[in-house]
Amino acid sequence: MIKTLKNNKVSNHLMLIVFSLLMLYPVIWWVGASLKTTAEMSSPSIWPSTPIWENYTKGWQFSPEFTFGRFFGNTLLMELWNVVGGVLTSAIVAYGFARINFKFRGALFSILLLTMMLPGQVTIVPQYILYNKLQLMDSYIPLILPHFFGGGAFFIFLLVQFIRGIPRELDEAAKIDGSSVYGIFYRIVLPLIKPALVTVAIFTFIWSWDDFFAQMLYLNSVGKFTVGLALRMYVDQFEIQWGRLLAMSLLSVVPSVVLFFFAQKQFVEGIATTGLKG
Amino acid sequence: MLAATLGLTACGNGGANNGQSNAEGKSNNSDPNAPVKLKIMWQGADIRHQAMLKTQEVYTGLNPSVTFSPEYMAWDDYWKKLPTLAASHSLPDVLHMDGAYIQEYATRGTLEDLSDIDLTGVIDEKTLDNLKINGKLYGIPISRNAQGMAYNKEALEAAGIELPKKDWTWDEFFDFARNARAKLPEGVYPISDTDTWDFYEYYQMGYGKGTIIQEDGKKFNLDKDLFMKFYGIFAEFRDKKIVPPADMVSAFKENDPQADPMASGKVMTRGATVGSVGALEQLMPGKIDVVNLPVGPEGGGWAQPTIFLSVSTDSKHKDAAKAFIKWFVTDKKAGETYGTNFGIPIYDDVYNAIEPSLAPKEKLGKKLYDTAKDKALPFSPAAAGWTEWVDNYKKTMDAVLFGQKSLEEAYNDISKSGNALAEKLSKSSK
Amino acid sequence: MKAEAVHKPAAARLRLTKKKAKSSNRNNLAGYIFISPWLLGFLLLTVWPIIQSFYLSFTEYSLLEAPTWTGTQNYANIFKNDTDFTTSLKVTFIFVLFSVPLKLFFSLMVAMMLNKNLKGMNLYRTAIYFPSLIGGSIAVAALWRNMFNLNGYFNHVLSWFGIQGVGWITNPHTSLATLILLNTWQFGSTMVIFLAGLKQIPNELYESASVDGASKVRKFFHITLPMLSPVMFFNLVLGIIGSFQTFTAAFIVTQGGPINSTYMYALFLYDKAFKHYQMGYASALAWILLVIVALMTAINFLVSRYWVFYETDGGKQK
CATH class of the missing domain: 3.40.190.10 (Periplasmic binding protein-like II)
Known part of the structure; x- marks a missing residue:
C-alpha cells in the first residue's frame, strides 16, 4: 500500500517535470535570444556564442531621460489601483446579482453579459472621444476607472458563479443569528470566495499589463508610459532592436510570474479556511 | 489662442x-x-x-x-x-x-x-x-527616398554569379535569375516570388502602360497583356524552382532576423528602399550591395x-x-x-x-538613392480608399502562388474589384 | 428564499424570480446598492459608446472625417457581396468549434493534475502557467514563429516520433489548426479558474465517498463534475464569447494569412476599422457578431439547466 503510494508520487513528479519543461521551452529560447546580437538572431542555435549582457543594461537604460525603472514604477502603480478596484467592486456587484432578488435583475444581468459580446474595437473610439471631452488625456484615469466600476463583466460573472456554488444554508444560519445581507456578504461570502478573488486579482494584473491599445491611446508623454508601451518603442518601422526588446520583454514578465507564484498559494489555503460542511 | x-x-x-x-x-x-x-x-x-x-x-x-x-x-x-x-x-x-x-x-x-x-x-x-x-x-x-534592390554581394560573388548592374532591364533581371539558379545550391534562390501590387506596377509603368490607380483613385488601369506576361514568367520560375515555394514565401518577413528573405540566407535579392536598406545592412553587415529596380523602356522604380x-x-x-x-x-x-x-x-x-x-x-x-535617381519614374502610392484593394491583390496573388487560382481568374478578380472601386469613388466625388 | 428553484441555471432562475415578483422593496434597495458600482459605470462610461457604435453602423465613417448616414447599406453590403465576411465567419466558427472544447478538456485535466498536494507544486503550476502569462507582444510573435516554422521547436518534437513537419503557420492547410493549437497552449486562465473551482469543493465529500468505497472515476463523475459545473459553465460561456473575438494570435502571428486561411472575424473587423478607414462598416460587423454570440450564449443558458448544478441547502448529490 505504502509502496504504491510512493510510486504514484514519483510518477506524478516525473509527469509534472516533463510537462513543465515542455511548457518552459519558450523561456529557454527567450533567455538565449535575449543575449544575442541582432545578426545572430537568425542562427538556429538556442544559445548565443557570446552572451551580450548589454541587451539588458542598455535596454534598461531606455533613453537619456528615462530608464525602465520608471516604466515599471508607472505600471505597478497603475496595476495596484486596478487590482484593488477590480477585486473590491467585482465581489460587491457579483454578490448583488447572485444572492439578492431585486427588480430587473434578470434584464440587468443580460445587459451585463451583452456588454462583453460587442467587440471593443468599435467602442474604443467613442470612448476616447468621451474621455477627451472630460479632459482626461495623458492620465491613468481612463485606464484605472473601469476597474472601479465592477471590473468588467468577466469578473462579475465569474464571481456570480462562485458565489452560487456556496451553500445557501450558510446564509440562512447567519440570518438567524441576526446578520443583514451586508453582514452575510462580508462575513460569510467574502471569505469563502477567496480563491476566486485571487483569480480576479491575478487576471486583472496580467490582462491590464497586456492591454497596450488603451494605454497607447490614453498616455501621451513618454514619462508616463507603461512597460508595454516602452517595449513597443523598440520596434521601429524597419529596424527592431531585437536584443533589447527580448531582454526587456522577458523582464516585463517577471512581476506577473512572481505574483502568480505567490498568489496561487491561496488556492492551497483555500481548502483549509473554507471548511465547508456538506 | x-x-x-x-x-x-x-x-x-x-x-x-x-x-x-x-x-x-x-x-x-x-x-x-x-x-x-x-x-x-x-x-x-x-x-x-x-x-x-x-x-x-x-x-x-x-x-x-x-x-x-x-x-x-x-x-x-x-x-x-x-x-x-x-x-x-x-x-x-x-x-x-x-x-x-x-x-x-x-x-x-x-x-x-x-x-x-x-x-x-x-x-x-x-x-x-x-x-x-x-x-x-x-x-x-x-x-x-528611393526604391531599388539589395543583393547579397558576398554570396553571389562566392558562387561566381555576375552581379546586377545599374539600369539593368527586366529581361536582364529574369536572365540573372535563370543563370543564377544553376550556380546556387539547392534551397537557395536568386530572387523571391512576388505577390504585391507595387512590384508588378513597376513593370507596367516601365513598359509605358502607366500606373494602375489613376486620377486619385477614380480610374483603374490594369494592362492584361503585361499582367499575364509578367506573372507567366513567375509561374515558369515557380516550376523551375527559380523562386522559392509558396509556403516559404509566405513565411518571409522583411527585416526580421529569422524571417527576412535575405538575412535568412534563402534569397539573394529583394526590394529595398533608402530607409529599409540600412536595417538590412544591420542584419548582414558588410555583405550587401544595392542596384536600382529593373527598368523598362520608360524607366523604373522611383526616387522621391x-x-x-x-x-x-x-x-x-x-x-x-x-x-x-x-x-x-x-x-x-x-x-x-x-x-x-x-x-x-x-x-x-x-x-x-x-x-x-x-x-x-x-x-x-x-548609394541606392543615387543609383535609382536617373531612371526613376513617379512614385505612385495607392490613392485614398484603396488600402483594401491593395490587401486583396496580395491575397489573390497568394492564391495563385499556392496553386489555388489560375492567373486568368486572378486577373479577373483583381480588375473586377479595382474597376468597381474606381467607379464607386468617381460617383461619390461628383 | 428557500422556495427558490435552486437546480435551475442562472437565466431560468432569474426569469422565475421576475415572474413571481417576490422581490421586496428592501431587497430592491440592497440589490441596487450592491450592483451600483457596475450600474454607475455602465451608465456613465459604457452605454454611450455602445449607442454610438450602433448609430455608426448605419453610417459611412472614415474616422478622419465626420460620419455620413447611409441607412442600412452597410448591412446590405455585408450580407450581399462581402466574401471576406463569409470567409472570416467560417474561419471563426471552425476556430470556436475546435478550440473551445479542446481548451476546456485540456485545462480541466491539467487543473486536476495540479490540484494535488505535492512538494514543489507551486513551481509546477507557475511553469505550466507561464505560456499564458506572456501575452501578445512582438517578442511573443517571434517566439511563436520560431516554434512553428519549418525548422522550429514543434517540428523538432514531432521528429522524435518520426513525423516530418511542415511550415505550420505558412501553409494554408495547417495555419488555422496551428492557431487553434496555439490557443490551447495558452490554456492557463481557464485552468486557473478550474483550479479555484476545484479548491471550493469540500473535501468532506471525497472523504465520505471514499468511506463508501467509491472509485476514482466514480468520484470524478459524481462529485467533481457536478460540483464544478457552475465553473465549467462559466468557462464554456466565456470561452465561446472570447473565441468569437479572438484577435491577438491571428494579428501578430499570421495577419490572417496565408490567403485568408486564418482571417478571424475580429481581425477582419479591425482591418476595416483601423486599416481601411471604414469604422461604420466595422460597427455593423460588430453588431452582427453581437447577435451571433448573444444567440449562442442564450442557447447555452437554456441548455445549462440540464447539466449545471448549483449548491443548495442540503442539496448534495449522493
Whole structure:
C-alpha cells in the first residue's frame, strides 16, 4: 500500500517535470535570444556564442531621460489601483446579482453579459472621444476607472458563479443569528470566495499589463508610459532592436510570474479556511 | 489662442538662410513674442526621438516664445493612434506624415495646405509638383527616398554569379535569375516570388502602360497583356524552382532576423528602399550591395521624398507650425542637429554639411538613392480608399502562388474589384 | 428564499424570480446598492459608446472625417457581396468549434493534475502557467514563429516520433489548426479558474465517498463534475464569447494569412476599422457578431439547466 503510494508520487513528479519543461521551452529560447546580437538572431542555435549582457543594461537604460525603472514604477502603480478596484467592486456587484432578488435583475444581468459580446474595437473610439471631452488625456484615469466600476463583466460573472456554488444554508444560519445581507456578504461570502478573488486579482494584473491599445491611446508623454508601451518603442518601422526588446520583454514578465507564484498559494489555503460542511 | 494671432507668414524672404524665421512675424499686427506651445508628434526609433527633441530645443533657443509638447512612438503605434486622434479632433499642430498614408489624411480634410511655404531654391518645383494631391501640398518633404534592390554581394560573388548592374532591364533581371539558379545550391534562390501590387506596377509603368490607380483613385488601369506576361514568367520560375515555394514565401518577413528573405540566407535579392536598406545592412553587415529596380523602356522604380511634416486642420497655431517646418527643412543648424535621422535630408546645403559623418548603412542608402535617381519614374502610392484593394491583390496573388487560382481568374478578380472601386469613388466625388 | 428553484441555471432562475415578483422593496434597495458600482459605470462610461457604435453602423465613417448616414447599406453590403465576411465567419466558427472544447478538456485535466498536494507544486503550476502569462507582444510573435516554422521547436518534437513537419503557420492547410493549437497552449486562465473551482469543493465529500468505497472515476463523475459545473459553465460561456473575438494570435502571428486561411472575424473587423478607414462598416460587423454570440450564449443558458448544478441547502448529490 505504502509502496504504491510512493510510486504514484514519483510518477506524478516525473509527469509534472516533463510537462513543465515542455511548457518552459519558450523561456529557454527567450533567455538565449535575449543575449544575442541582432545578426545572430537568425542562427538556429538556442544559445548565443557570446552572451551580450548589454541587451539588458542598455535596454534598461531606455533613453537619456528615462530608464525602465520608471516604466515599471508607472505600471505597478497603475496595476495596484486596478487590482484593488477590480477585486473590491467585482465581489460587491457579483454578490448583488447572485444572492439578492431585486427588480430587473434578470434584464440587468443580460445587459451585463451583452456588454462583453460587442467587440471593443468599435467602442474604443467613442470612448476616447468621451474621455477627451472630460479632459482626461495623458492620465491613468481612463485606464484605472473601469476597474472601479465592477471590473468588467468577466469578473462579475465569474464571481456570480462562485458565489452560487456556496451553500445557501450558510446564509440562512447567519440570518438567524441576526446578520443583514451586508453582514452575510462580508462575513460569510467574502471569505469563502477567496480563491476566486485571487483569480480576479491575478487576471486583472496580467490582462491590464497586456492591454497596450488603451494605454497607447490614453498616455501621451513618454514619462508616463507603461512597460508595454516602452517595449513597443523598440520596434521601429524597419529596424527592431531585437536584443533589447527580448531582454526587456522577458523582464516585463517577471512581476506577473512572481505574483502568480505567490498568489496561487491561496488556492492551497483555500481548502483549509473554507471548511465547508456538506 | 495666442498662437492663432501669431501669424507667421512663412512665405517671406525665401531661401535657406533664415535661422530667425520668427522675425517674419511682423507682417501681422500681432505680438510675435506671445508664447506658443506647439503639439508635435512623430514616429521612429530612439535616436530619431533624441535628435528631434534636440532640434526642438535649438528652435526654442532661437525663438523663445515657441515651446513644444512632443509625443513620439514607433511606427505601428503611431499609425494606430492617429485615426483616433483625428476622430476626436485632437491631432497635434505638427505631425509626421508618410507617403503611404498622406493620401488618406489629405483627401479627408485633416491636413492643412502648405503651398504658401516658400521653398524656392530648396526643393525643386518638379519634386513639389509630384507631391501635390489635388493641386495642393499637404506635407513638406524632409528627406529623399528611393526604391531599388539589395543583393547579397558576398554570396553571389562566392558562387561566381555576375552581379546586377545599374539600369539593368527586366529581361536582364529574369536572365540573372535563370543563370543564377544553376550556380546556387539547392534551397537557395536568386530572387523571391512576388505577390504585391507595387512590384508588378513597376513593370507596367516601365513598359509605358502607366500606373494602375489613376486620377486619385477614380480610374483603374490594369494592362492584361503585361499582367499575364509578367506573372507567366513567375509561374515558369515557380516550376523551375527559380523562386522559392509558396509556403516559404509566405513565411518571409522583411527585416526580421529569422524571417527576412535575405538575412535568412534563402534569397539573394529583394526590394529595398533608402530607409529599409540600412536595417538590412544591420542584419548582414558588410555583405550587401544595392542596384536600382529593373527598368523598362520608360524607366523604373522611383526616387522621391516619402517623409513629410504636416500641419493638421485641428491646429490652433497654424502659422507658428508652418514657420517651424520651414526652419526645420531649410536651416543648416537644424539639419546638423537631426542629421540623417529622417533619411537623406532633402535640402542639398543641409545634406552636404553632414555628408562627411555618414555611417556605412547611411552611405548604402545614399548609394541606392543615387543609383535609382536617373531612371526613376513617379512614385505612385495607392490613392485614398484603396488600402483594401491593395490587401486583396496580395491575397489573390497568394492564391495563385499556392496553386489555388489560375492567373486568368486572378486577373479577373483583381480588375473586377479595382474597376468597381474606381467607379464607386468617381460617383461619390461628383 | 428557500422556495427558490435552486437546480435551475442562472437565466431560468432569474426569469422565475421576475415572474413571481417576490422581490421586496428592501431587497430592491440592497440589490441596487450592491450592483451600483457596475450600474454607475455602465451608465456613465459604457452605454454611450455602445449607442454610438450602433448609430455608426448605419453610417459611412472614415474616422478622419465626420460620419455620413447611409441607412442600412452597410448591412446590405455585408450580407450581399462581402466574401471576406463569409470567409472570416467560417474561419471563426471552425476556430470556436475546435478550440473551445479542446481548451476546456485540456485545462480541466491539467487543473486536476495540479490540484494535488505535492512538494514543489507551486513551481509546477507557475511553469505550466507561464505560456499564458506572456501575452501578445512582438517578442511573443517571434517566439511563436520560431516554434512553428519549418525548422522550429514543434517540428523538432514531432521528429522524435518520426513525423516530418511542415511550415505550420505558412501553409494554408495547417495555419488555422496551428492557431487553434496555439490557443490551447495558452490554456492557463481557464485552468486557473478550474483550479479555484476545484479548491471550493469540500473535501468532506471525497472523504465520505471514499468511506463508501467509491472509485476514482466514480468520484470524478459524481462529485467533481457536478460540483464544478457552475465553473465549467462559466468557462464554456466565456470561452465561446472570447473565441468569437479572438484577435491577438491571428494579428501578430499570421495577419490572417496565408490567403485568408486564418482571417478571424475580429481581425477582419479591425482591418476595416483601423486599416481601411471604414469604422461604420466595422460597427455593423460588430453588431452582427453581437447577435451571433448573444444567440449562442442564450442557447447555452437554456441548455445549462440540464447539466449545471448549483449548491443548495442540503442539496448534495449522493
